[in-house]
Amino acid sequence: xxxxxxxxxxxxxxxxxxxxxxxxxxxxxxxxxxxxxxxxxxxxxxxxxxxxxxxxxxxxxxxxxxxxxxxxxxxxxxxxxxxxxxxxxxxxxxxxxxxxxxxxxxxxxxxxxxxxxxxxxxxxxxxxxxxxxxxxxxxxxxxxxxxxxxxxxxxxxxxxxxxxxxxxxxxxxxxxxxxxxxxxxxxxxxxxxxxxxxxxxxxxxxxxxxxxxxxxxxxxxxxxxxxxxxxxxxxxxxxxxxxxxxxxxxxxxxxxxxxxxxxxxxxxxxxxxxxxxxxxxxxxxxxxxxxxxxxxxxxxxxxxxxxxxxxxxxxxxxxxx
Amino acid sequence: xxxxxxxxxxxxxxxxxxxxxxxxxxxxxxxxxxxxxxxxxxxxxxxxxxxxxxxxxxxxxxxxxxxxxxxxxxxxxxxxxxxxxxxxxxxxxxxxxxxxxxxxxxxxxxxxxxxxxxxxxxxxxxxxxxxxxxxxxxxxxxxxxxxxxxxxxxxxxxxxxxxxxxxxxxxxxxxxxxxxxxxxxxxxxxxxxxxxxxxxxxxxxxxxxxxxxxxxxxxxxxxxxxxxxxxxxxxxxxxxxxxxxxxxxxxxxxxxxxxxxxxxxxxxxxxxxxxxxxxxxxxxxxxxxxxxxxxxxxxxxxxxxxxxxxxxxxxxxxxxx
Numbered sequence: 118x119x120x121x122x123x124x125x126x127x128x129x130x131x132x133x134x135x136x137x138x139x140x141x142x143x144x145x146x147x148x149x150x151x152x153x154x155x156x157x158x159x160x161x162x163x164x165x166x167x168x169x170x171x172x173x174x175x176x177x178x179x180x181x182x183x184x185x186x187x188x189x190x191x192x193x194x195x196x197x198x199x200x201x202x203x204x205x206x207x208x209x210x211x212x213x214x215x216x217x218x219x220x221x222x223x224x225x226x227x228x229x230x231x232x233x234x235x236x237x238x239x240x241x242x243x244x245x246x247x248x249x250x251x252x253x254x255x256x257x258x259x260x261x262x263x264x265x266x267x268x269x270x271x272x273x274x275x276x277x278x279x280x281x282x283x284x285x286x287x288x289x290x291x292x293x294x295x296x297x298x299x300x301x302x303x304x305x306x307x308x309x310x311x312x313x314x315x316x317x318x319x320x321x322x323x324x325x326x327x328x329x330x331x332x333x334x335x336x337x338x339x340x341x342x343x344x345x346x347x348x349x350x351x352x353x354x355x356x357x358x359x360x361x362x363x364x365x366x367x368x369x370x371x372x373x374x375x376x377x378x379x380x381x382x383x384x385x386x387x388x389x390x391x392x393x394x395x396x397x398x399x400x401x402x403x404x405x406x407x408x409x410x411x412x413x414x415x416x417x418x419x420x421x422x423x424x425x426x427x428x429x430x431x432x433x434x435x436x437x438x
Numbered sequence: 439x440x441x442x443x444x445x446x447x448x449x450x451x452x453x454x455x456x457x458x459x460x461x462x463x464x465x466x467x468x469x470x471x472x473x474x475x476x477x478x479x480x481x482x483x484x485x486x487x488x489x490x491x492x493x494x495x496x497x498x499x500x501x502x503x504x505x506x507x508x509x510x511x512x513x514x515x516x517x518x519x520x521x522x523x524x525x526x527x528x529x530x531x532x533x534x535x536x537x538x539x540x541x542x543x544x545x546x547x548x549x550x551x552x553x554x555x556x557x558x559x560x561x562x563x564x565x566x567x568x569x570x571x572x573x574x575x576x577x578x579x580x581x582x583x584x585x586x587x588x589x590x591x592x593x594x595x596x597x598x599x600x601x602x603x604x605x606x607x608x609x610x611x612x613x614x615x616x617x618x619x620x621x622x623x624x625x626x627x628x629x630x631x632x633x634x635x636x637x638x639x640x641x642x643x644x645x646x647x648x649x650x651x652x653x654x655x656x657x658x659x660x661x662x663x664x665x666x667x668x669x670x671x672x673x674x675x676x677x678x679x680x681x682x683x684x685x686x687x688x689x690x691x692x693x694x695x696x697x698x699x700x701x702x703x704x705x706x707x708x709x710x711x712x713x714x715x716x717x718x719x720x721x722x723x724x725x726x727x728x729x730x731x732x733x734x735x736x737x738x739x740x741x742x743x744x745x746x747x748x749x750x751x752x753x754x755x756x757x758x759x
Contacts, residue, residue: 171630171636292638305682309492315492315682316682316683317613317680317681317682323679325675325679326675326678326679327675328672328674328697328701330697330700334700334704334738336674336697336700336701336704338674338678338684338701350649351649353657353659354646354647354648354659357569357647357659358622358644358646358647359638359680360637361622361626361637361638361640362637362638363659376649376657379651379657380649380657380659383655383656383657417655
């Protein structure tokens with residue numbers, strides 16, 4: 118279902134990649150120039166900044182960097198809907214805390230309860246589900262969900278300039294990973310169909326899977342009951358754990374991505390980090406909460422470049438005309 | 439250094455791959471036939487067992503499956519040598535337990551102390567090292583280490599038939615991962631140069647890395663102080679965590695690989711698992727401790743095939759003639 122919805126988007130990007138302009142949705146300016154200069158430099162075998170193909174690792178944050186995260190943070194919206202169906206099936210009680218607060222969207226009550234604790238309780242409501250059933254639920258959610266302002270499924274709100282950039286990185290021999298605080302199983306459920314990034318290249322917050330051998334000797338993988346968080350300094354640490362190389366390209370939009378961008382920017386090889394700045398409330402949203410540290414990094418470090426959505430992007434989504 | 443040592447080996451395999459026989463070190467027999475039939479079946483787009491390329495995941499255990507693990511388990515030998523240098527530098531006391539027992543190779547004392555506890559203490563002796571310094575130490579160890587019977591560095595004792603099989607899997611569009619109980623940072627330090635498998639495709643027992651920001655704002659990754667074990671049912675669980683797909687090819691040599699092979703063998707797609715059996719004390723070693731459960735799986739399940747080193751392998755190592 119997701120595949121069908123997204124075909125036009127992928128097609129559009131593929132067509133763009135074949136055109137003379139490799140980044141048609143990026144306006145002329147320092148950000149676009151920094152990207153093209155960086156790609157030229159690290160792929161020129163005769164140049165001083167050449168990086169062998171196998172060391173070209175790119176990491177891109179998901180929510181707010183690759184797709185729209187406003188007004189609703191999509192991974193959590195999915196988790197609350199799934200928990201509601203688990204409550205309906207009697208797995209958890211919808212009247213007990215913190216489930217009552219999740220269902221009512223009562224953020225004050227969640228804060229009072231303790232957000233981290235409340236979040237782990239949400240995760241626990243899926244414990245014992247098979248990883249396949251969880252992914253099926255995620256795809257079904259995405260197919261029926263509509264963005265309150267744009268009226269399309271969330272998967273159609275990947276940013277066109279970032280999709281073009283992903284294609285250009287891949288065309289330059291990069292392996293591109295998504296590194297997100299969002300739930301790994303959720304992002305994996307659709308990302309390959311929507312963006313072309315396979316499950317092994319998704320690093321998100323994860324629940325250690327549980328091996329389960331049935332009576333007949335067959336094996337299923339079930340969801341565990343505790344989430345390991347992939348944000349802030351855990352992002353670079355988990356990149357080291359999972360990839361084993363320091364990325365030479367990173368993109369993020371908030372303080373949550375600052376450590377990842379700093380690690381990339383302070384390595385021995387030439388690198389580029391992008392700070393995607395939400396300053397366009399006409400075509401998307403304008404907000405700067407939780408961006409002071411990544412903004413400071415961009416101001417201080419020449420390898421970390423600010424991308425203004427309003428100034429640097431000729432288009433934001435594939436859907437607009 | 440490692441690169442140089444292994445070039446003849448990689449070259450040999452590359453030459454073999456171009457020859458008419460794709461598995462020259464495998465003798466005619468049920469194991470070889472099972473491999474070739476499996477590869478034909480899953481790559482034939484017109485066949486009922488076709489598997490799309492992106493879903494062709496192969497996992498291979500390292501110690502005892504891919505390279506020789508006798509008489510000395512190489513990852514531990516390295517760790518003890520590294521700990522000795524840390525003791526010499528004053529990081530841990532060589533006279534205190536369990537370090538004294540590690541240095542003396544006193545297995546009884548380690549058992550009495552508690553092996554798991556003693557192992558974590560060994561790991562803790564590297565806490566705070568940069569991941570790069572750890573990898574450099576590993577490569578230096580491998581370059582100077584000589585196998586007590588064969589007189590060559592451990593990296594020259596990768597099994598030639600398995601290297602050929604790895605090449606053949608890759609040529610059939612498989613992504614090949616090493617899934618090992620050995621320390622991930624150790625295996626990553628040499629595997630790309632020796633076998634051609636990059637660091638992101640190594641899943642081993644790991645120590646969660648620690649993000650460290652220096653005074654000048656640069657970032658280094660340091661080793662943490664506790665090991666997460668990747669053996670038995672943790673292998674398939676970590677494959678789900680890291681790769682996110684059920685493998686359709688698995689190879690192992692002991693009970694430690696049984697769960698991984700069972701998961702692969704009981705999936706919806708056609709699959710093949712190999713149990714590498716050490717029954718050749720002329721060319722390698724003969725031992726069957728800790729193999730009863732994987733042997734039972736091979737006896738019971740048609741998708742799990744026994745490979746007798748004595749019967750099925752025409753050659754064991756590149757070095758013999």
